Amino acid sequence: KAGVTQTPRYLIKTRGQQVTLSCSPISGHRSVSWYQQTPGQGLQFLFEYFSETQRNKGNFPGRFSGRQFSNSRSEMNVSTLELGDSALYLCASSLSGGDAGEAFFGQGTRLTVV
């Protein structure tokens, strides 16, 4: 079956702009989590959605938001981009969430803010 798909793979934006990233989970998976990966901070949890509801949230400013649609696809939005938002954004899907052992990761979207 198809894996987790993230689009686009690469993005270049300027400071102050906003960006939307997309994640299509594995068919049948209802939980989608988002992570920010940087060389210095490693993997940091952004938020998790299950059945269109945000169930968990990490310690990121309100500029970072997300949503999930009825088909479990999820989008993440970052407004008023800052240079420090440059990172690899990873999406992971699982059947019901919670147990990371069931999570499958996408290849990520590489965001560069200039």
Add this chain to the structure above:
Amino acid sequence: AQRVTQPEKLLSVFKGAPVELKCNYSYSGSPELFWYVQYSRQRLQLLLRHISRESIKGFTADLNKGETSFHLKKPFAQEEDSAMYYCALSSGGYQKVTFGTGTKLQVIP
């Protein structure tokens, strides 16, 4: 708050040498612990979890609640083990998963 610490950013070992990737955690309850691996140009994927007590690709990890550690070990390193390794903790249920900052393992031929 739950926290995962991987003290080494880079670990270099020679092929055939033993490997130990350190992971310490902070959590007051009973955590679920995992090791994830990311090979070059590949996706992050689960390597093993403590509840299954299995050995994957020769790697094992034992949960030591007294020392709050979950170190990843392999007796003889292979070149194909070179990758980024992340230790992760979940408090179970529907709680978020916390990852460490990762350790890059470099196996020298």
